[in-house]
Amino acid sequence: xxxxxxxxTLNRLVRQLQRIERSKRRDYETAKAELAxxxxxxxxxxxxxxxPILNAHVATMPARTLEExxxxxxxxxxxxxxxxxxxxxDDGEAAILRARPGRGYTDGRFQLELxxxxxxxxxxxxxxxxxxxxxxxxxxxxxxxxxxxxxSLKPSRSTSRD
Numbered sequence: 001x002x003x004x005x006x007x008x009t010l011n012r013l014v015r016q017l018q019r020i021e022r023s024k025r026r027d028y029e030t031a032k033a034e035l036a037x038x039x040x041x042x043x044x045x046x047x048x049x050x051x052p053i054l055n056a057h058v059a060t061m062p063a064r065t066l067e068e069x070x071x072x073x074x075x076x077x078x079x080x081x082x083x084x085x086x087x088x089x090d091d092g093e094a095a096i097l098r099a100r101p102g103r104g105y106t107d108g109r110f111q112l113e114l115x116x117x118x119x120x121x122x123x124x125x126x127x128x129x130x131x132x133x134x135x136x137x138x139x140x141x142x143x144x145x146x147x148x149x150x151x152s153l154k155p156s157r158s159t160s161r162d
Contacts, residue, residue: 006048013041039084043135047085051133054079063128066108069099073110076131087112088134089122097131 016038023034058076062068076097080086087095094115102109102124112123123129 006045009041009045009048013038013045016041040135043084046083047133047135050083050085051131054133055131058128058131063110064107066099066101066106069108069110069128072128073097073099080133080136084136085133086115086136088132089114090132091122092134093122094134094136095122102126 016034020031020034020038023030054076058072061072061075063072076087080096087097089095089112095112096115098111098113099108100111107126109124109126110128111121112129114120114122
């Protein structure tokens with residue numbers, strides 16, 4: 001994203017936040033839609049600003065062996081989750097970075113893999129390619145179900161009885 005596009009995204013975010021602040025309507029559905037739009041704009045802005053910083057940072061990390069590549073990929077994916085952004089393919093689809101052994105490549109390969117059930121590989125290289133970021137896409141209901149399953153409350157293992 002160029003400086004002009006970053007500035008335009010920032011202006012859209014500011015206008016959206018101002019609309020929310022001035023809004024007299026406080027019903028649930030309206031508030032949820034307005035805040036979801038503001039959140040998406042914020043993550044788009046974060047992605048645009050963090051992309052060159054992340055690429056400069058990972059360029060300094062060791063990535064010769066498969067283990068080093070796996071550590072780098074885990075680091076990148078953790079940073080994406082923390083910031084609420086994701087990697088994207090050249091086609092603009094959400095992806096994650098993987099490091100896996102490859103045929104004939106004892107030192108492994110970086111792979112950009114689509115997020116979703118099919119896990120389609122989009123790009124593969126023994127050297128790290130420039131990473132592109134985007135705001136995290138809205139998850140489908142199926143994604144929400146998987147998250148609910150992961151974070152479901154489990155009974156306490158406490159031995160005290162009431």
